[in-house]
Amino acid sequence: MSNKKILIIGGVAAGPKTAARARRLDPEAQITILEKGKYISYAGCGMPFYLAGKIHDFDHLYSTSYGVKRDPDFFKSERGVEVFTGMEAIAIDRDRKQVIARHVDTGEEKVFDYDKLVLGTGSYPITPPIENLDLKGVYRLNHLEDAQLIKQALDAGEVNDVVVIGSGFIGMEAVDAIFSPRRTVTVVEFKETLLPGILDQDMGNLLYKSLYEQGLEGRFGEKVLKLEGEDGRVARVITDKGAIDADAVILAVGVRPNVQLAQAAGLTIGETGAIVVNEYMQTSDPDIYALGDCVENTHLLTGKKVFAPMATYANRQGRVVGDNVTGGQSTFKGVLGTGVLHCLGINVARTGLGEAQARALGYEVETIRVATFDMTHYHPNSNKILLKMIADKKTRRLLGIQGIGKGEVAKRIDVAATMIYYGGTLDDLLNIDLGYSPPYNTPIDPMVHTGMALKNKLEGVAVTYTPAEVKEKLDRGDDFILLDVRTAPQFNMRHIEDPRIQQLALGELRQKLDQVPRDKEIVTVCVMGSRAYEASRILQGAGFTNVKFMEAGMEGWPYDMDEF
């Protein structure tokens, strides 16, 4: 209990969560939030659902579940926290322990004393070097005002040919929000695939395939140079490879941490460009804490600093800072880069290191791709998912996992994140007691099957090609047999004509081994991978020496099916 002055700068997630927790622990502290914007305590992450019409009322983005708006009055009456909106902190005087702020409308300056200062200044969207971003019809999706502008345009019928620039989480949530059969939606991504850095390229490609089938247009490895307008409105997006008609453009090329105030006050800024904090979320000045989108985090696997601007970190760190500014000793240890996304009916999730990331960091990695049902296949709610698991060859530690599909993946990724937190290895997987019932999973959970398949690979029981490797072999004209072990009806329904493709159903293989040439490399394939695996074991067991199976089968084929 104290009369401590806790001053918080930034009023979206990091700030208010800190204030709420601090208030519960210290009823007497003076807790003040300064926010330069108009809205506070709002669900930025909810904006896509507002745009999609799933949230009918704009106010719901900053209301409690019991229907009360979280405005300054709410913070005053319900939380005992004083909030100043339209109030920008412009300088920190660390010697005097004061913050100088200026009202954004009146220009009036005001000085706030602090015992503990909390920086929850967040992030701001990157403005890329693209000409004519000031045309009408060019939007961002970072703040509530952005969502209002887009919503107005949607309602006015001004959003028909949309170009989303950038395919990170926010870009893809924008896609999900505005996609409709009545619109053409094109994503332009500078990197080679969707969600670069979040998904490995093969997974990004697979995701793109299923969104493309629904009508999304993607342009990859393409750089937007400028926008062209007509009568002050955007009309075209000009890239290094051509032009795209557009009456609306959403810019989503990422965010940068908001660190000017901290930097000007001499606080240490890290390599990532974000504020450096210790486990207690203290900056280089022990009386100044920072959290949320403005700080850098420690990656729990690599120990390296990363910039990972996520609402979940802002909130979890807020609870830690709320403890610590009221005398506690709580710690936030770091992140695994877990992320989850729902886009056009597809679930996407990932945690830990991607394959490319792990290799770049020098890990000796092994990976597997497994296509499977998310629950017993006979259950009417079952759907397919595809999991890619990444492990360290030497320690057998799980390094990462990525999943996409109509079926449930988020659960598997959360379980994996928990395992990685504890340094779990592939050998733990079968022993972790995940619940099983037909409407939820399979007797051996899909995520455990994936781990078993990866163990099989490490132990030489599964010898595989990735779909990408098989594609390369086909394109290169390699001489080998692509042994399709699906049933005849399945094969007859769809297959390509290529002299290298041979059909022999798994159930016939043992009896018809003499039909399989012994002098050629054999690559078995099926729909999801498990039959091809079984077939590879039959052939290997029968003395065939050059046999592999294609991981994840046709479900894992990110290319045109006509090429399969």
Place this chain on the structure above:
Amino acid sequence: MSNKKILIIGGVAAGPKTAARARRLDPEAQITILEKGKYISYAGCGMPFYLAGKIHDFDHLYSTSYGVKRDPDFFKSERGVEVFTGMEAIAIDRDRKQVIARHVDTGEEKVFDYDKLVLGTGSYPITPPIENLDLKGVYRLNHLEDAQLIKQALDAGEVNDVVVIGSGFIGMEAVDAIFSPRRTVTVVEFKETLLPGILDQDMGNLLYKSLYEQGLEGRFGEKVLKLEGEDGRVARVITDKGAIDADAVILAVGVRPNVQLAQAAGLTIGETGAIVVNEYMQTSDPDIYALGDCVENTHLLTGKKVFAPMATYANRQGRVVGDNVTGGQSTFKGVLGTGVLHCLGINVARTGLGEAQARALGYEVETIRVATFDMTHYHPNSNKILLKMIADKKTRRLLGIQGIGKGEVAKRIDVAATMIYYGGTLDDLLNIDLGYSPPYNTPIDPMVHTGMALKNKLEGVAVTYTPAEVKEKLDRGDDFILLDVRTAPQFNMRHIEDPRIQQLALGELRQKLDQVPRDKEIVTVCVMGSRAYEASRILQGAGFTNVKFMEAGMEGWPYDMDEF
């Protein structure tokens, strides 16, 4: 590689999984399965969905996802495994390493040699001492033949007044399968609540409340003595408390391990009545392995032996035994009793120790009940869930968790099971990097909120009564204030008249502290618990000395709402 003879007894889950894995590792072994029944490799767990009409074809219960029936031909051709159905193993000659079997129809005996013998003899349903179980209309739901009989009766319109005896997992799955507005369904349970031993009593009561609201009738603490029939068909169930009309009865009072064969062969049987095995799943004879429903398991938290007949263990152990009978050294370390159930639209899940179990084992436990939304409340798919978490006061280790609700609980329980596997504590929770996005959870996941609430309790920040304790206080006529901090509209919609109830919305509390008596015990309540918690902190902060909040609010009130 070998010509090893691997002989497997039992052909449902444990046996076939062992065979399938062993075959992939050893292409030359002779692998044989003896099954006394007619069907093999079938999804017993899928039977309820067949009865409910969600699986249209009986065959689907033993077909692959690619439409091939898993019959002996399949095992022969696709898996290279020989299966004898209708073949009962009647004795094991351990010296000669032989099994003597008898064909159930012909009576013909046959001797099978083995190098490694695998017992996957499973379990059989308990027959309770109830008179007249041989009446027509009395069913079990353990084997495929049972499902066929019930399905015929359902189709013939013979199942209208159903009594399910026993409310374990199978009983409740039977309820889910046959429940319909056109039938009366009554569950008779000898213990005090639904899913005894699986859920704590308060959670069982809450589950019952939501099923009762849908029309299920439950009779608890009631013992079935006999059945009465008319013309050979069941007509009434007679209990120690009365009679229930019934034209169909489903007996689901549990299963016992099938150990006669093992016992007769002198293999060690444990206290639980099931076969004793080590981590490698070897019985007391190192050349004889046993797994699945016929063995006992080690509880990973307590180290004690438990009988836990679950398909997931049968399958996971099958992979271990498949490894070991072909020369491997894989281990199955134990179980946490994780279980999950879907019943009448309600998700139910649990792992680890229940409160009662933990107390009985001598743990000093602390518990919390938290009602919350499974995802951001503004998302149209959000639903409520109620989680109860159990931790060890001394070590702060997570001991168990139970969840019920329309919303997602299975994910949370799987994450908790993973934590418990690694000995995780409440202090880890905020640092485990669970993915967040509005359609999946809240920025701080519901399961993490639950852990935080439990930490708050351990640290004296949250001081609570359980709903049961509040009910007791009300009933006992205690003098205290039940301070309802819901909004006025919420309060006006539903509340009981009791002079001890006072409404004061959370948002007004700080301003109207003088309206709250200082000389009485105050118990704050709300819909889900979080506002009541907040209110308790406000009062405690304002110097009220005798304040508690009711855990989980009205959502956690398992009693009649008219009593609230």
